[in-house]
Amino acid sequence: MNKQQIKICCIGAGYVGGPTMAVIADKCKNLIIKVVDINQKRIDDWNNEDLSCLPVFEPGLAEIVGRTRNKNLFFTSKIEESIMESDIVFMSVNTPIKQKGIGAGKASDLRWVESSARQIASASVGHTIVVEKSTLPVKTAYTIKNILNSYSNNESGKTPKKTFSVLSNPEFLAEGTAINDLLFPDRVLIGGDNTKAINLLRDIYLNWVPAEKIISTNLWSSELSKLTANAFLAQRISSINSISAVCEVTGADIHEVSKAVGTDTRIGAKFLHPGPGFGGSCFKKDILNLVYLCNYYGLDQVANFWEEVVKINDWQKDRIYKIIVEKLFGNLANKKLSILGFAFKANTNDTRESPAISICADLINEGAKLVIHDPKVDEESIIGDIKNYLRNKNLPFYDCGLEFEKDIYNSVEESDAIIILTEWEDYSNLNWQKISRSMRKPGWVFDTRNIIQIEKVKSSGLNIWCLGVGI
Ligand code: UDX
Ligand code: ADP
Numbered sequence: 001m002n003k004q005q006i007k008i009c010c011i012g013a014g015y016v017g018g019p020t021m022a023v024i025a026d027k028c029k030n031l032i033i034k035v036v037d038i039n040q041k042r043i044d045d046w047n048n049e050d051l052s053c054l055p056v057f058e059p060g061l062a063e064i065v066g067r068t069r070n071k072n073l074f075f076t077s078k079i080e081e082s083i084m085e086s087d088i089v090f091m092s093v094n095t096p097i098k099q100k101g102i103g104a105g106k107a108s109d110l111r112w113v114e115s116s117a118r119q120i121a122s123a124s125v126g127h128t129i130v131v132e133k134s135t136l137p138v139k140t141a142y143t144i145k146n147i148l149n150s151y152s153n154n155e156s157g158k159t160p161k162k163t164f165s166v167l168s169n170p171e172f173l174a175e176g177t178a179i180n181d182l183l184f185p186d187r188v189l190i191g192g193d194n195t196k197a198i199n200l201l202r203d204i205y206l207n208w209v210p211a212e213k214i215i216s217t218n219l220w221s222s223e224l225s226k227l228t229a230n231a232f233l234a235q236r237i238s239s240i241n242s243i244s245a246v247c248e249v250t251g252a253d254i255h256e257v258s259k260a261v262g263t264d265t266r267i268g269a270k271f272l273h274p275g276p277g278f279g280g281s282c283f284k285k286d287i288l289n290l291v292y293l294c295n296y297y298g299l300d301q302v303a304n305f306w307e308e309v310v311k312i313n314d315w316q317k318d319r320i321y322k323i324i325v326e327k328l329f330g331n332l333a334n335k336k337l338s339i340l341g342f343a344f345k346a347n348t349n350d351t352r353e354s355p356a357i358s359i360c361a362d363l364i365n366e367g368a369k370l371v372i373h374d375p376k377v378d379e380e381s382i383i384g385d386i387k388n389y390l391r392n393k394n395l396p397f398y399d400c401g402l403e404f405e406k407d408i409y410n411s412v413e414e415s416d417a418i419i420i421l422t423e424w425e426d427y428s429n430l431n432w433q434k435i436s437r438s439m440r441k442p443g444w445v446f447d448t449r450n451i452i453q454i455e456k457v458k459s460s461g462l463n464i465w466c467l468g469v470g471i
Helices: 017-027 040-046 061-068 079-084 111-123 140-153 178-183 195-205 219-250 254-262 283-296 300-327 355-365 379-392 432-438 454-459
Strands: 007-011 032-036 073-076 088-091 127-132 163-168 188-191 214-217 336-340 369-373 417-420 444-447 463-466
Touching: 007 017, 007 079, 007 111, 017 032, 017 061, 017 073, 017 088, 017 178, 032 079, 040 073, 061 178, 079 111, 088 111, 111 127, 111 140, 127 140, 127 195, 140 163, 140 219, 163 195, 163 219, 188 195, 188 219, 195 214, 214 219, 219 254, 219 283, 219 300, 283 300, 300 355, 300 417, 300 444, 300 463, 336 355, 355 369, 355 379, 432 454, 454 463
Parallel strands: 007 032, 007 088, 032 073, 088 127, 127 163, 188 214, 336 369, 336 417, 417 444, 444 463
Antiparallel strands: 163 188
8 A cells, every 4th residue: 555645534524533534634644534424514514614613613623624624634425435445444433322222321322333334345445444433332343344344255256355454543532622632642542453554554643643652452452441541530530529529518628639639649630620520422421331341241340330430420410400409498490590601511512411411401390490601502402402301301391491691791690590510711700799790689609610719709799609618
């Protein structure tokens, strides 16, 4: 294969596929990269002339897309054609948790993986390296290989035989910092058993990643490492969140505890920030995948250990909602609550598994009227998320007067309480005197992200509750 002519196709133009391919295109000008998707609107949005309208918001992404798009990076819905001409096909499709059938609620729904594997098998020509990018259950590469090989075996002999190498190259980027994570990864993991294919992918990363950071493993280690890394990160959040509740009842301060614990170099300071619970498309799904795998192999103790991480996460969201109800005299009927932040964390427009979903839905179910502000999330996603949550719990979604406001100060007018659910920077420097004047009394502020100055809120005459701070 001539390195100068390597062509890449990425199936799935989502949060992983889009930014990852944009960075590869920017760093490897000799590659031709086509990002394809079955969702025509997504492709149109990626091709939008106005770079502020890309379907994924990531700091630094628009600039890179502006430099590479229609030069060596193309967004297209011509899936077959793009696969056919490619040497390497990345699979970056969605793998949500299965909603029904065997493994419902735990196992990954692999329908998109299977269908894209079939697309590759049918459209590819000659030898194709297939790279798993999406987070997948361990042994998925086996399924993919099986599908691919069943097509190559069916060759009539008229055309050259199709052959495939399957690699696992999990993505460790975090949303909001995706570009930085892609440019300066802690490591790049390549799992596989075909040295030639591994080296080809390695050569691509060597354009900007130091050699010592590129680790080769067998396929299963690579797949399991991704699940384990996410399980460890999520476990740290559940650990600190569990202690936040202990702080509130003992008079300790979770920030002081977190700092004291994190300065132990064996523990480390990162991922010890308390909050309303972890969200995002990966943590819950990956832990539940691990739980499912362990149960499958009869490792029930291990499964129970990891399942607790998810249970504590759900408990944290639930206890926050209950604290809000209790502080507002146990009654939310017709009270106006201002929600600041709906994304699962700052600097992203993604709401998947956002703790805001269940907290808002439970408040609505208590009769509250919500006014939601988020600088990046659109109204349609918020309504869809809340409706889905209530439907899954068999709770009704009445026309509860859900409102949206783009101006923070307008959103808090006549409110009984402000609830900060995402740590957007805009929320850390608010004019609390001004806010207090426009709220109904006694007004409350609930800060689940610990981003506001407690004294400023108190001196404005408002009541404040901060996660993990015993007052
Ligand atoms: C995560 C992993 O970090 C990434 O490596 C993997 O590829 C995908 O999953 P992501 O979900 O984008 O990335 O975001 P991350 O920054 O890990 O945050 C996940 C959730 O944990 C967010 O809801 C965030 O608010 C929360 N969090 C994170 C905390 O509550 N406290 C912390 O200290 C860190
Ligand atoms: P992730 O966060 O893993 O990137 P997303 O849901 O943001 O997940 O993106 C996955 C994308 O993959 C979606 O835009 C979806 O339409 C696309 N997709 C799923 N299956 C296929 C397929 N068979 N062919 C092309 N695109 C697909």
